Amino acid sequence: MSSNSPVNPRARFNVGDRVRVKELPNLFYSRTQMFVRGVHGTIAARTYEDVVPEDEAWDRQDAVPEQYYIVRFRQKDLWEEYPFDKDTLQTEFPDRWLDPVNN
Amino acid sequence: MHDDPSHDHADDHDHGHPHEHPAAPMVEEITDFEVLEIAVRELAIEKGLFTAEDHRRFTEWAEQIGPAGGSRLVAKAWSDPAFKQRVLDDAVAACREIGIDWSEPTGSGTPSDYMNLRVLEDTPTLHHVIVCTLCSCYPRPLLGHSPYWYRSPNYRRRLVRWPRQVLTEFGLSLSSEIEIRVEDSNQKCRFMVMPVRPAGTEGWSEAQLAEIVTRDCMIGVALPRPGRTADDALPVHEARRPVQEHAP
Numbered sequence: 001m002s003s004n005s006p007v008n009p010r011a012r013f014n015v016g017d018r019v020r021v022k023e024l025p026n027l028f029y030s031r032t033q034m035f036v037r038g039v040h041g042t043i044a045a046r047t048y049e050d051v052v053p054e055d056e057a058w059d060r061q062d063a064v065p066e067q068y069y070i071v072r073f074r075q076k077d078l079w080e081e082y083p084f085d086k087d088t089l090q091t092e093f094p095d096r097w098l099d100p101v102n103n
Numbered sequence: 104m105h106d107d108p109s110h111d112h113a114d115d116h117d118h119g120h121p122h123e124h125p126a127a128p129m130v131e132e133i134t135d136f137e138v139l140e141i142a143v144r145e146l147a148i149e150k151g152l153f154t155a156e157d158h159r160r161f162t163e164w165a166e167q168i169g170p171a172g173g174s175r176l177v178a179k180a181w182s183d184p185a186f187k188q189r190v191l192d193d194a195v196a197a198c199r200e201i202g203i204d205w206s207e208p209t210g211s212g213t214p215s216d217y218m219n220l221r222v223l224e225d226t227p228t229l230h231h232v233i234v235c236t237l238c239s240c241y242p243r244p245l246l247g248h249s250p251y252w253y254r255s256p257n258y259r260r261r262l263v264r265w266p267r268q269v270l271t272e273f274g275l276s277l278s279s280e281i282e283i284r285v286e287d288s289n290q291k292c293r294f295m296v297m298p299v300r301p302a303g304t305e306g307w308s309e310a311q312l313a314e315i316v317t318r319d320c321m322i323g324v325a326l327p328r329p330g331r332t333a334d335d336a337l338p339v340h341e342a343r344r345p346v347q348e349h350a351p
Contacts, residue, residue, distance in 0.1 A: 031289045033236055035263065047292055048219050068290060070221075075285075079264050086282040089263060092290035 010049075010095050011067035017043045018101040019071060021093065029057040032097050039078055040101055041071040044090055052094045066095040132346070164209045169247035170318040172203045173295055176222075176245065177321065178312035181300045190297070194220040198245065208244040219292045220245070223284075223323075230281050231296045232270065232323030234262045235288045242293040246318055252337060253322065263287060273324040274335060296323040303329040 013019060023037045031053045047068045050056075055063035075087040148155050179201060180187035190197040195205045195218055205218050220242060223231040235241070239254040252258050262269045266283050270276070277283060286294050298320050304312060319325035319334040 031237055033287070033289065045221075047221075047290075050291060053290070068292075070292070072284075075266075082264075084267065084279050084283070086279070087266065087284070088282060089285040089287065091287040092292055094290075 010064065011046075012095060012100065013043045013046075013067070013069055013098060015043050015045060019043060019069075019098040020101045021071070022097050022099055024097065026054055030054055032093060033091070035078060036071075036073065036091060039073055041073040041077075043069050044072040045070040047092065050094070052096060068092055068094050069098065071098070161209055165248075168243060170245070170321060171247075171313075172198070172201065173242070173245040173318070173321045174313040174316040175201050175309070176203075176295075177297050177316040178309040180222075180297060181304075181312055182309050187297075190222050191224060194222045194295075197222075203244050205244050217291050217293050220295070221292050222295050222297050223286060224297045225299045227299060228281055229284060230277055230323065231284050231286055231294075232262065232266060233286045233288060233294045233296060234259055236260070236263055237289050240288045240293060242295045245295055246321060250318070270324060273319070275325060295321050297321075298323075298327050301326070301328045 018040060019042070020040050021032065021036045021038060024032075026032070047070060049065040049067055051060070051063035051065050070090050070092050072088050072090045075082045075089055076085065078089060144158060147153060148158070176190065176198065180190050186197065186200070189200070198205060198220065205220060217240075223233070225231055234253075236259050239249055239259070241249040241253065243249075258269065263285055266285050267277070270283070288294050298316070300312075301315070304315070314332045315327045315329060317325065317327070317332070317334045320327045325331075325334060
């Protein structure tokens, strides 16, 4: 299975791609924190393939693994009052939590 | 053995006056969680999920882990550029070179779920600091157990949004020209900081270098420097409303 293939729906992004964190509903459990939802970032690394935590938490045996990524955000994009231009924050997402951004 | 210094007698306990030794726990308080742990452990042993020997071996491992592995990793990376590159390319494989196996960290045959270690390389213009906002994920095979403050909501909630203020509370003030990058370990990657090798360490052996790479340096709340071989003790603030003693 080619993880680099753009037609693979579970591994769409490469390092350097601009992405936006989706605002998906989640019930009871998620590892995607509220403070990153809707924010634009850049793929900093491709890490591994695994099932999404929302499925793993419920022991879904039929869950299909997805590519995970570390995404880098500017702190100024995360927090309205953040005063320092250079600072960044990184956190990790499975593929489905991210949308491509064209700018 | 008696704590009372007025009891001045030999090893043989046979003497005139009987002592009263009422049964009492060795600690003053035991928490609900400790009671729960004992109950679950005894039940698991009774059901044959593991043996008391298994538990003893695992406990001994868990109680002796500390940051020495991480210190050695950084010291070796500082001393050997090729090793440093291997650490950055595949940190789990590099750990095996220094005797730490992430797939069997306990030696008890329990593979770790968390095989994705990434070492974050600081530069003169980039400083990393690590947190787990969700819980308290930590690279235990390399650093041992996390300090209590790392697990506190105080640290976890505030570091992501006010990193410079929180670092100042640890005594670390960095210029705004340096990028501070917070790494929130919210999935299965585990992280450790590789600080910049400080000036004044030229010609040092790996052992000397490892001495100044303390746990707080590898979390990112302190910088290593010659002469600094221990993390600063943080004050413990007494509870304003401590648990009240209840009459028996």
